[in-house]
Amino acid sequence: MLTPKEFDILFFLASNRGEVFTKEQIYYAVWKEGYFLDDSNIMAFIRKIRKKIETNPDAPKYILKVWGIGYKFVE
Secondary structure, eight states: OOOHHHHHHHHHHHHTTTOOBOHHHHHHHHHOSOOOSOHHHHHHHHHHHHHHHOSSTTSOSSEEEETTTEEEEOO
16 A cells, blocks of 8 residues: 555656656655755655555566656556
């Protein structure tokens, strides 16, 4: 089961399939305020979501990292 913030992040990414978002953009979309947390916080949320929705979280098929930019959701 997803926590409310995990759900919000997943919903945001899935609602914008194929678009790449920086950690800052994801944070702003979910928390509706400036980016005050370090990069590892968003990465931790993504890791937790992957463990819950991916068959193999170490080889994700849905939430992909775009190196040097951020994350995107793919079908």
